[in-house]
Amino acid sequence: xxxxxxxxxxxxxxxxxxxxxxxxxxxxxxxxxxxxxxxxxxxxxxxxxxxxxxxxxxxxxxxxxxxxxxxxxxxxxxxxxxxxxxxxxxxxxxxxxxxxxxxxxxxxxxxxxxxxxxxxxxxxxxxxxxxxxxxxxxxxxxxxxxxxxxxxxxxxxxxxxxxxxxxxxxxxxxxxxxxxxxxxxxxxxxxxxxxxxxxxxxxxxxxxxxxxxxxxxxxxxxxxxxxxxxxxxxxxxxxxxxxxxxxxxxxxxxxxxxxxxxxxxxxxxxxxxxxxxxxxxxxxxxxxxxxxxxxxxxxxxxxx
Amino acid sequence: xxxxxxxxxxxxxxxxxxxxxxxxxxxxxxxxxxxxxxxxxxxxxxxxxxxxxxxxxxxxxxxxxxxxxxxxxxxxxxxxxxxxxxxxxxxxxxxxxxxxxxxxxxxxxxxxxxxxxxxxxxxxxxxxxxxxxxxxxxxxxxxxxxxxxxxxxxxxxxxxxxxxxx
Numbered sequence: 001x002x003x004x005x006x007x008x009x010x011x012x013x014x015x016x017x018x019x020x021x022x023x024x025x026x027x028x029x030x031x032x033x034x035x036x037x038x039x040x041x042x043x044x045x046x047x048x049x050x051x052x053x054x055x056x057x058x059x060x061x062x063x064x065x066x067x068x069x070x071x072x073x074x075x076x077x078x079x080x081x082x083x084x085x086x087x088x089x090x091x092x093x094x095x096x097x098x099x100x101x102x103x104x105x106x107x108x109x110x111x112x113x114x115x116x117x118x119x120x121x122x123x124x125x126x127x128x129x130x131x132x133x134x135x136x137x138x139x140x141x142x143x144x145x146x147x148x149x150x151x152x153x154x155x156x157x158x159x160x161x162x163x164x165x166x167x168x169x170x171x172x173x174x175x176x177x178x179x180x181x182x183x184x185x186x187x188x189x190x191x192x193x194x195x196x197x198x199x200x201x202x203x204x205x206x207x208x209x210x211x212x213x214x215x216x217x218x219x220x221x222x223x224x225x226x227x228x229x230x231x232x233x234x235x236x237x238x239x240x241x242x243x244x245x246x247x248x249x250x251x252x253x254x255x256x257x258x259x260x261x262x263x264x265x266x267x268x269x270x271x272x273x274x275x276x277x278x279x280x281x282x283x284x285x286x287x288x289x290x291x292x293x294x295x296x297x298x299x300x301x302x303x304x
Numbered sequence: 305x306x307x308x309x310x311x312x313x314x315x316x317x318x319x320x321x322x323x324x325x326x327x328x329x330x331x332x333x334x335x336x337x338x339x340x341x342x343x344x345x346x347x348x349x350x351x352x353x354x355x356x357x358x359x360x361x362x363x364x365x366x367x368x369x370x371x372x373x374x375x376x377x378x379x380x381x382x383x384x385x386x387x388x389x390x391x392x393x394x395x396x397x398x399x400x401x402x403x404x405x406x407x408x409x410x411x412x413x414x415x416x417x418x419x420x421x422x423x424x425x426x427x428x429x430x431x432x433x434x435x436x437x438x439x440x441x442x443x444x445x446x447x448x449x450x451x452x453x454x455x456x457x458x459x460x461x462x463x464x465x466x467x468x469x470x
Contacts, residue, residue, distance in 0.1 A: 072464070235467055251359040259452055260459040265352025267455065269462030277459065 022178075029177040032186055033118040036137060040113055043141045050109075055150025057283065058143045062136070062204040066278040068093045078103075078154055080161040084130050085233055088218060089166035091130035099156035109148040116144060119180065126176035128164070129218065134184045135206035143204065183219035197294030200287060201225075205280070210237045210271060224301050232271055241301025253292035254285065337396035340386035343379050350375045351458065354451050357444070364440050366433035369447055373427035376454060380420030384413050398469070405465045412465055419457025426450040 059065055070081040080095040097103035104112070107122070114120045119133035127133060201207050202223065210232060211225040227239030238244065245253065252263045257280040260268045268276070280288060294300060333341055350372035356362045357369070387393060389406050405412045429450045433443050462468075 236469075249359075249361075251361065255355060255359050259455050260462075261351060261355050261455065263352070265348035265350070265355060267348075267351070267458035267462050269459070269464075269466045269468055273459045273463035277463070 025181055026177045029181045032181065032184075033114075033120065036117050037114060040117055040141055040144070041110075050145040050147075050149030052146070052150040052153045055146035055148070055153075058147045058204065059150060060279050060282040061200055061287065062139075062147075063132075063206060063275060063279050064096070064147075066274045068096050069278070071274075071278070076155070076157045078151070079157040079159065086130060086218065088168050089164065091128060091164045091166070092161045093131075094161050095157060095159065096151065097157040098152045098154055099158055102158050102160045103156060104151065105156060107148075109145055112148050112151070113141075113144050119176070119184070126173050126180070128173070129176070129179065129183070132206045132209045134220065135203055135209060137184050138199065138203035140199070179217060179219060182217070183221070185223070195290070195294060196287070197290035197292070197297075198299060200291050201294050201300070205291070207240065211240050225295075226301060235270065237271075239301075240295060242296050242298060243301060245295055248296070250289065250292045250296060253295055254288045257281070257283075257288045257291060258285075331398070333396065333398040335396060336386065336388065336390070336393050337399045337401075340383075341398075343382065343386060346375060347379055347458070351455065354447065358448050358451065364444055366430070366443065369433060370427070370430040373423060373430040373450075373454075376423035377420060377427050380416065380423045380457075383416045383419070387412070400466050400469055402465050402467055408464075412461070415457060415461045415464075419454065419461070422450075422454040422457060426454045 065078065067082055067084075068078045068080050069075055070079070073081070075081050076097070078095070078097045080093045082093045084091040084093065095102045098105040100106050111122050114122075115127065115131075116133055116136040116139055118137070119127040119129065119131065121127060207225060208220055208223040211227060212220045212223055213226065213228050214230075215221055225240045225244075227244070228237045231237035248256075248263055255261055256268070257276060259281065260273055260276045262268065267273075280291070353362075353368050354372050357364055387401065387405055389409075393399075394401070394403065394406065429446050433447070438446070
């Protein structure tokens with residue numbers, strides 16, 4: 001009898017601890033997100049008007065176009081429908097054209113900023129991290145404003161994407177607070193990314209999303225570009241730390257990011273070809289050089 | 305003195321053998337898979353030569369560009385023939401060819417055809433480089449444009465139809 005009471009008491013305590021842990025994580029994550037958004041809103045003197053042309057460049061560098069355009073099936077620009085296979089099921093990228101019903105035509109720049117920096121939907125729910133906001137958390141204010149103006153200037157396309165086909169239960173979305181506190185770096189907006197190349201590679205260009213190791217929770221514990229034996233579609237992705245790239249010159253890397261040719265004359269394929277074709281190939285040569293310089297520097301994975 | 309000389313050439317020979325027998329991506333491949341890897345390897349060698357010029361690693365060399373462009377045309381015409389729908393071709397050792405080649409054969413052929421056509425344009429431009437009418441800089445710019453266009457065939461085909469191993 002006494003043992004039964006003792007066990008119930010213990011169970012009650014365990015539930016209590018769980019509930020407060022969940023509450024704590026949620027509050028902590030909310031703090032981080034509020035802080036990040038506040039830094040975003042305050043950075044830069046006044047909110048300048050955006051520049052659509054620059055915004056398109058940001059979209060290229062960030063891979064928005066390759067992930068939200070179903071090129072293989074002739075899909076319209078940004079109309080979504082790209083299937084992203086993962087151990088958690090298949091995600092489908094949504095329509096982000098300026099269409100008012102199917103797309104984001106009714107969004108404000110703050111809504112876009114919250115989506116990119118914090119992975120938050122306008123209704124306050126979390127986005128799945130298949131949308132690589134862990135990398136976009138660093139994005140600079142001007143880039144997001146320009147991006148917004150460009151997105152709103154694209155042709156509206158009607159038609160929503162199919163639903164995700166996930167192996168996870170729907171309520172797992174709510175558990176993403178926990179995931180975010182673990183895997184979305186916190187110290188982003190504080191000027192850690194002062195150099196252009198580092199900002200591009202570690203931030204918007206999200207090279208780590210494919211080139212870094214993921215754990216069982218699908219998180220990227222350290223964002224080192226040391227390769228991933230099981231990348232998208234289960235294929236291996238090579239390491240691109242400074243050490244792994246020691247045979248590559250700056251020119252080799254710039255050329256690679258422009259047309260996809262390796263120093264041996266081979267041409268890269270698969271996802272990397274898409275990253276280049278719809279992304280880095282369209283950047284300025286100065287941006288490609290900045291990325292190459294960062295990749296070759298000792299900040300990229302260390303060379304010791 | 306003589307002996308010394310012999311030793312040197314033996315060592316040189318050994319060195320060459322070492323270089324030649326260095327394992328490459330296609331160690332272990334045979335038959336049609338080996339054949340097409342070798343053909344692709346030749347394309348890669350020529351692409352590297354042109355690429356090195358455009359990167360400024362090597363001096364501009366009109367003859368080498370012409371040779372490369374001619375090789376692209378010749379191999380371009382042969383590519384589809386190197387991917388027969390046979391067991392060996394589909395799943396021979398070391399192959400990086402994806403099954404989509406045979407399930408989306410028309411697209412594969414279209415990319416190969418386009419590549420060959422672009423290579424012909426490239427070859428045509430390459431054949432005029434020596435005429436002396438243009439400066440090296442102008443030549444280099446023309447080669448760059450034509451080579452970039454042709455190379456879309458290499459990357460476009462690899463993007464959809466090849467999955468690189470190791």
